[in-house]
Amino acid sequence: MPIELKMPALSPTMEEGTLARWLVKEGDKVSSGDLLAEIETDKATMEFEAVDEGIVTQILVAEGTDGVKVGAVIAMIQGEDEDAAPSAVAPVQSVPPVAAEKVAPTTQAVEPTAAAPRSQAAAATPAPSQNNDRVIASPLAKRIANNKGLDLTAVAGTGPNGRIVKADVEALSGGTVAATAPNASLRTEAPVVKPTAIDTDIPHEVVKLSNMRKTIARRLTESKQQVPHIYLTVDVRLDALLKLRGELNASLESRGIKLSVNDMLIKALALTLIQVPACNVSFAGDNMLQYSRADISVAVSVPTGLITPIVTDAANKSLSKISTEVAELAARAKDGKLKPHEYQGGTASISNMGMMGIKQFDAVINPPQAMILAVGAGEKRPYIVDDALAIATVMSVTGSFDHRAIDGADGAMFMKVFKELVEKPLGLVA
Structure with missing residues (x-):
């Protein structure tokens, strides 16, 4: 047949x-x-x-x-x-995308990130059929699962007739199913969005949206409509971190590694999530997901939009490992070569526009994550140092928190701990 x-x-x-x-x-x-x-x-x-x-x-x-x-x-x-x-x-x-779409509850479309994926189980076709307890999967998928010691019996395949394929196994190995499946029941019908026809005599050209840009537009709208944001901002003194970075880079030069400020902030964010677990959560209707690992989604600009590759378990990785990983992930993101498990999931996001001179901004939360950190530029400012007015390098950092899952007091504690880690940065290498 x-x-x-x-x-x-x-x-x-x-x-x-x-x-x-x-x-x-x-x-x-x-x-x-x-x-x-x-x-x-x-x-x-x-x-x-x-x-x-x-x-x-x-x-x-x-x-x-x-x-x-x-x-x-x-x-x-x-x-x-x-x-x-x-x-x-x-x-x-070819079908123009005008119909209503459902909320997809998982990584990555935030300010300024790419769209967040929903759970593999929710996106897939019905579970693979089994004959005499035999899992229906492609040979390549079975080989990958066998090499990684993965159980395919509960995996929903996206291939023909529910067949499990390579992408399903890669998503499972990245932890996406376990992390996001509980939120599948939260999807609700989004309002129908009609295309906006603009009648103008201003000279222009019509630029077709990429699939990524369409998803970013949808996800940002859903997040702002459905997630009650609370914004908390602190000023953080960078002088000690910059000094430590210089010393570390001098010692890492022979290995060809150069730490960026963002690499160190990723580590600080991850450690803060572990120290303030009330912010390392996802809102899931009648439940809350409390994560015991800090996986950081890092905003990367790509030609077709923005995407957030993930540094998994960043709190337990060295700064040099984070730096190498971020550089490699960013390069493959720009080439469109990321695998699903490398951008699906994450427990919190970081968006750094300070490198482009932006002083301060509020980022949009990336559901089902419950927070994102927006990093502004470090600049010389008058600042109280040891009870005296001085000139210091200071940056403004704003945390956006999902108020359904995180109380203001917990968000404030999070920002306090993050500030202390950056201003006393030896804790990042301890």
């Missing part, structure tokens, strides 16, 4: 995608694990692999087609031992 090849959910926030490029053509023989196409999601361009063997008999969606809904049939595969027959499935047309 012909096998329908459907548009996969390659990211938990993916509602639709662009079929960027076919890697096969009609008549080609494919095996399980072969790459079939490149698909642009709301996060990156990802490769789509075959889960069944057979011959590609019909390609229903042309290269470059936008707005292909998850689950839409994009091609047909015929088993080698079957007679090929034309499919009655009509080619998919």
Whole structure:
């Protein structure tokens, strides 16, 4: 019987995608694990692999087609031992994104970050069918799961007929399922957003939105409408941290590592989350998720928008390790090469616009995270040092907190501990 090849959910926030490029053509023989196409999601361009063997008999969606809904049939595969027959499935047309979408409760579209994914379980098709307790998964997915010691019996596959594929295993190995599945029940219908037609005689050009930009727009609107933000700002003296950074960089020069101020702030944020666990949480309706690990989502600007790769367990990593990881993640984010588990999840975010000269700003929370730290520029200011007026290097830092999950007093304690860690930075290397 012909096998329908459907548009996969390659990211938990993916509602639709662009079929960027076919890697096969009609008549080609494919095996399980072969790459079939490149698909642009709301996060990156990802490769789509075959889960069944057979011959590609019909390609229903042309290269470059936008707005292909998850689950839409994009091609047909015929088993080698079957007679090929034309499919009655009509080619998919590009669909403009005008319908209402559901709230997707997980990482990454904040000020200024990319869209947050929802749980893998919620985004996927129904759970994979099992015959005699056999998990239906591609050979590549099984091999990855076996190497990582992962149990696939509870994983919902996004491949044809619920088949578990590589992306599902990578998301599971990144901890996304466990961290975000409890929030799946929180999704509600978002208001219908109609496209705004602008009648203008001002010379202009129409620029088509990327999938990432569409998701950013939706997620930012949802966050501001549904999450009650509370903003708390402190001024932090940087002189001691800058001095320590200079000394550390001198010792790390032979290893080719150069710490940035942002690397040190990531570590300070992670340590603060561990010291003030009331802020390392997610609001989940009738429940609260209390995290015991600090995974920091770091805002990175990319050509198509913004995305937040994650430094996992940052509180227990050295500054040099954080620096190396952030540089490598940022480079691959700009090339669109991040894997799902590298940008899905996170317990809190940091957005640093100080490097662009911004003195102070309020960032938008990235649900289901309950806080984000907005970092302004360090600048010389009059400041009281040892009870005397002096000139010091000071930056303004604003924490945005989800008031459903975090009380003002807990947020204030968080900002106090963060300030102390930055102003006495030896605690970052202890």
